[in-house]
Amino acid sequence: MELSRMPFVLKRNRVAYLIKGGTLLKEFFRYEDPDNRYSQVWLASTVTSSLREGTEGLSVLREDYGGGYLKELLEREPEAFLGREHTEVYGASPAVLVKLLNSGTRLLVQTHPTKEKAKRYFGLPFGKTECWYVLAVEKNRPAYIYAGFRPGVTRECFCSYIEAQDTEKILNCLHCFAVVPGDVVYIPAGTPHALGAGSLVAEIQEPVDITLRAERIRPDGSVLPEESLHGGKGMDILLDCFDFTCMERERARERFFVKPQPLVSDGDARAVRLIGRGTTDRFSMNRISLSDGGGYNAENYHFVIAFIADGSGELLAGDQSLKLERGMEVFIPHGVRQYQYRTEQTLEVLECFPPG
Incomplete structure (x- = not known):
């Protein structure tokens, strides 16, 4: 039977990122990763990692379904696999990317551009709105996320904290929330955010790998190049991609936590x-x-x-x-x-x- 008329299985697609992986991803899939290199698994991905050249990030069909990249399969017969209505708007792109995330330490404070700013500044067809569904948390360790600016944060003060790389002041600009399994957290493009350590989340997002960061000093003390903040586009573009809407804590919770x-x-x-x-x-x-x-x-x-x-x-x-x-x-x-x-x-x- 043709693949376009049957469900098929994709191989596990582990991806290394700036922060090393934690224990939950390894425990979930029962694989070995002694160096904790992998902090992400990408599902049904037609997107490559922005951190490396080549094909890392692209999903591959399991061998009993012929192997090969999902991206190439969809490009050969987009209408058969994705439907005419979808391909008329998005072509051969699924227009969505799914990931599993579990990092050993807190991720760096970051944001992602809206569709309009992704096109204007980076020439990309999608922005990056995303949502996290918390699958599990580590025992005896608090799990948390950061999302949204607290009242009083301005573009000018946030810029000064980035320039000084003052981690404490950058974090203090954001609300911090504890999370438990079953929580659903919505992160619209432009929102300042960071995923804390100790949780395994399923992330669904628009299909681009673009991140703008307020921090370049990793929790282990190592320092990333300045380009890791803004991709070489400069501080003005970096700041323009942050949404500086400030909210009281309860309003932020209502904004970012979704009730299933x-x-x-x-x-x-x-x-x-x-x-x-x-x-x-x-x-x-x-x-x-x-x-x-x-x-x-x-x-x-x-x-x-x-x-x-x-x-x-x-x-x-x-x-x-x-x-x-x-x-x-x-x-x-x-x-x-x-x-x-x-x-x-x-x-x-x-x-x-x-x-x-």
């Missing part, structure tokens, strides 16, 4: 909208939970990036049957119009969708 919305609650099957059009039109993510022989029927309007977050089960599509295990990532093309999840025990799936 129930979709289906039918015996042993439950579906929840984690992020969707009520918050953003850039992407959406659902969580499907099954237990005790439960099943869940779904229709596919564009295509689906499915990640097995826990348990095991089966994905049925027509006469195709795919065994599911924790940690698998499955691409469900546009040509698969209907499908079903089933389990005899428990199964949790994150389904990620493009705009529209």
